[in-house]
Amino acid sequence: MSTLIDALYSALGTDVRSDGGQCPSTVLCCTVPGEKFAEAAGVLKKNYALLAAEWAADETPFGRGFSVFACYRWGKEYLIVRSELPADNPQFPSITPCYVPAYRFERQIRSLMGITPLGHPDPRPWIKFEDWPQDIFPLRKTYDAAKPVPRVQGEYQWARAEGEGIYEIPVGPVHAGIIEPGHFRFQAVGEMVVNLEERLGYVHKGIEKRFESLSWNDAVRLAGRVTGDTTVGHSIAYSMALESMTGCKVPERAHWIRALFLERERIANHLGDIGAICNDAAFAFALYQLSRLKELALRTNYSLFGHRFMMDKVVPGGVTVDVDITGADTILAELDIISRDFERMVVIYDENASLEDRVRDTGWLKPERARELCTVGFVARASGLNLDCRIFNPFPPYDQYHNIELAVPVKVTGDVHARVWVRVEEVRESIRIIRYILEHMPRGPITADPGKPLPDTAGFSAVEGWRGEIIYWLQAGPRGEVNRCMVRDPSSVNWLGLEQAIPNNIVPDFPLCNKSFNQSYSGHDL
Amino acid sequence: MIRILHQIFRTGIVTEPLPRAAEEEIKRVGAKLEEVIRKRFRRSLTIREVDAGSCNGCELEIHAINNPYYNCERFGIHFTASPRFADLLLVTGPVTRNMEIALRRTYNATPTPKLVVAVGDCGCNGGIFGESYASLGGIDKVIPVDVYIPGCPPAPVVLLNGILAAVDRDPREGK
Numbered sequence: 001m002s003t004l005i006d007a008l009y010s011a012l013g014t015d016v017r018s019d020g021g022q023c024p025s026t027v028l029c030c031t032v033p034g035e036k037f038a039e040a041a042g043v044l045k046k047n048y049a050l051l052a053a054e055w056a057a058d059e060t061p062f063g064r065g066f067s068v069f070a071c072y073r074w075g076k077e078y079l080i081v082r083s084e085l086p087a088d089n090p091q092f093p094s095i096t097p098c099y100v101p102a103y104r105f106e107r108q109i110r111s112l113m114g115i116t117p118l119g120h121p122d123p124r125p126w127i128k129f130e131d132w133p134q135d136i137f138p139l140r141k142t143y144d145a146a147k148p149v150p151r152v153q154g155e156y157q158w159a160r161a162e163g164e165g166i167y168e169i170p171v172g173p174v175h176a177g178i179i180e181p182g183h184f185r186f187q188a189v190g191e192m193v194v195n196l197e198e199r200l201g202y203v204h205k206g207i208e209k210r211f212e213s214l215s216w217n218d219a220v221r222l223a224g225r226v227t228g229d230t231t232v233g234h235s236i237a238y239s240m241a242l243e244s245m246t247g248c249k250v251p252e253r254a255h256w257i258r259a260l261f262l263e264r265e266r267i268a269n270h271l272g273d274i275g276a277i278c279n280d281a282a283f284a285f286a287l288y289q290l291s292r293l294k295e296l297a298l299r300t301n302y303s304l305f306g307h308r309f310m311m312d313k314v315v316p317g318g319v320t321v322d323v324d325i326t327g328a329d330t331i332l333a334e335l336d337i338i339s340r341d342f343e344r345m346v347v348i349y350d351e352n353a354s355l356e357d358r359v360r361d362t363g364w365l366k367p368e369r370a371r372e373l374c375t376v377g378f379v380a381r382a383s384g385l386n387l388d389c390r391i392f393n394p395f396p397p398y399d400q401y402h403n404i405e406l407a408v409p410v411k412v413t414g415d416v417h418a419r420v421w422v423r424v425e426e427v428r429e430s431i432r433i434i435r436y437i438l439e440h441m442p443r444g445p446i447t448a449d450p451g452k453p454l455p456d457t458a459g460f461s462a463v464e465g466w467r468g469e470i471i472y473w474l475q476a477g478p479r480g481e482v483n484r485c486m487v488r489d490p491s492s493v494n495w496l497g498l499e500q501a502i503p504n505n506i507v508p509d510f511p512l513c514n515k516s517f518n519q520s521y522s523g524h525d526l
Numbered sequence: 527m528i529r530i531l532h533q534i535f536r537t538g539i540v541t542e543p544l545p546r547a548a549e550e551e552i553k554r555v556g557a558k559l560e561e562v563i564r565k566r567f568r569r570s571l572t573i574r575e576v577d578a579g580s581c582n583g584c585e586l587e588i589h590a591i592n593n594p595y596y597n598c599e600r601f602g603i604h605f606t607a608s609p610r611f612a613d614l615l616l617v618t619g620p621v622t623r624n625m626e627i628a629l630r631r632t633y634n635a636t637p638t639p640k641l642v643v644a645v646g647d648c649g650c651n652g653g654i655f656g657e658s659y660a661s662l663g664g665i666d667k668v669i670p671v672d673v674y675i676p677g678c679p680p681a682p683v684v685l686l687n688g689i690l691a692a693v694d695r696d697p698r699e700g701k
Contacts, residue, residue: 146659295594348529
């Protein structure tokens with residue numbers, strides 16, 4: 001039995017019902033009455049669980065009402081707590097007072113699914129802007145996604161700060177660089193930021209709704225485009241969630257090739273971002289050097305796998321490309337060059353005093369705050385949280401701890417430098433893991449029949465992409481079709497971290513701090 | 527400092543180790559581009575990139591044309607922070623409902639004559655996201671487009687080619 005579910009049973013007793021339809025069997029799901037939803041959160045909080053995700057599903061096709069779900073994580077355990085809600089006037093007690101990251105999840109649930117979190121401190125819509133009619137709920141089954149939405153009058157209430165010398169800087173949605181759109185509003189005194197408020201949702205493309213119109217096997221292409229920079233991570237997470245439902249036995253070699261892709265994606269993104277962070281501190285030399293190394297990696301991807309970002313190479317049941325001996329040699333030779341030049345760049349970074357002056361003590365996300373916000377990925381690891389799905393929820397080869405000896409770098413200072421340094425060490429680790437994979441990869445087939453999920457079952461997966469833990473939760477409808485596909489990119493929680501890291505920094509340091517988080521807009525807005 | 531200089535000298539000009547085919551293509555594209563830019567834009571083409579709803583994949587490749595291998599600055603192409611200085615808008619899509627107004631405003635803020643290049647399958651026709659309550663589809667649903675660059679995402683060489691196709695057209699005709 002798991003610690004979390006034991007705690008829940010002892011606190012709520014017979015109110016807790018175990019739920020059979022959830023896959024894989026390692027992820028537990030239990031149902032509690034709607035009015036006990038927040039109480040369950042309180043029990044789990046006392047047991048040190050972190051909130052991983054919160055979402056809702058429209059279960060009217062099954063003849064039920066709605067369901068609201070919260071996924072908690074403690075060490076290696078994932079526990080999903082579910083509450084059934086009536087079809088008319090669905091509402092549930094908000095868990096935001098207990099878990100801060102539920103703040104945006106619940107605003108989103110209210111805006112897109114039309115379920116009211118009672119006691120939520122913020123009534124403003126999220127994703128659904130003020131010029132949308134407030135009574136449309138796109139994620140409900142009765143909603144016709146093809147219909148265009150009229151624009152209505154409305155106003156968004158921003159957080160205000162008043163006082164002598166306080167002024168406001170609105171930034172975005174179209175930003176100065178080649179980046180995604182979002183709006184940031186600063187209140188500042190002189191150069192010092194006193195508050196930052198984010199407004200996201202500009203790139204809401206209706207991805208979760210779109211999933212429901214696709215077949216299980218086609219949907220992996222969409223998963224690969226939730227956020228283009230994490231195409232491998234999302235494809236693996238989607239595929240694993242589906243495979244958990246169908247009972248598909250993925251060939252061992254396919255797992256290893258997926259891990260190879262995942263680590264290559266991590267290296268490419270980390271190289272590009274470390275360079276870009278240095279560039280935002282006016283050290284353009286590092287940007288050009290590291291973007292050169294990133295380009296080398298992308299070209300190898302293209303020559304071996306047929307796509308620079310390895311899009312659509314991971315599919316349910318396995319992978320579409322294999323690596324032969326010459327391919328392995330090409331990768332090893334490329335890694336030698338990347339590793340050699342990367343280490344030279346790390347020394348230059350480390351010895352550069354003017355760079356150090358910018359990156360140290362800047363954009364400080366305190367460890368206790370990082371934990372409170374349930375951040376994930378390198379943002380969490382730079383603020384003292386030892387979290388990594390490759391260890392907590394492993395698939396082969398990561399499950400061979402004794403051989404692979406995955407080291408998870410953790411720093412406690414939580415500043416820009418800590419986030420850079422965690423990523424520096426992750427590049428080193430990934431290079432080492434790739435060498436291990438190429439040496440020990442088992443032989444065999446690379447695809448299997450993905451199969452079809454049974455009606456009214458649910459699948460779950462958590463995969464460590466380069467930004468952090470990616471979660472997918474899939475639900476099969478009454479005819480075995482896609483009823484709901486919940487996507488939780490690491491950005492959904494980590495954006496809150498940026499908001500907390502900015503106050504008390506000077507305005508010109510914002511681009512530097514933002515780059516050091518580099519969260520996805522598309523992955524958050526969906 | 528000595529290490530930085532060392533690394534610069536060691537690295538040299540990185541266009542050299544390019545694979546042969548790619549190198550020829552870049553040079554061909556580059557030389558023609560340079561000529562057109564010299565003639566039409568007095569040696570400088572200024573681009574404002576607008577993400578109107580992309581998944582960030584196209585942005586990665588637009589970043590890549592700035593890297594030392596493709597080095598678009600050598601052809602006089604550079605990216606600007608404001609549409610007010612731009613000759614060309616490089617727009618990725620699909621256009622989301624929530625970005626429609628911002629895209630129109632950016633277009634209106636760009637001085638004429640202006641060029642619009644739609645990037646990626648989604649920028650061309652909405653791609654996998656299609657048209658829905660949240661996505662309006664391709665860029666030309668919202669603003670006039672001069673050139674389309676398909677691909678998911680289009681490779682850097684393809685992007686340079688597309689920009690060439692755009693500036694090769696006279697911006698004052700056919701709008």
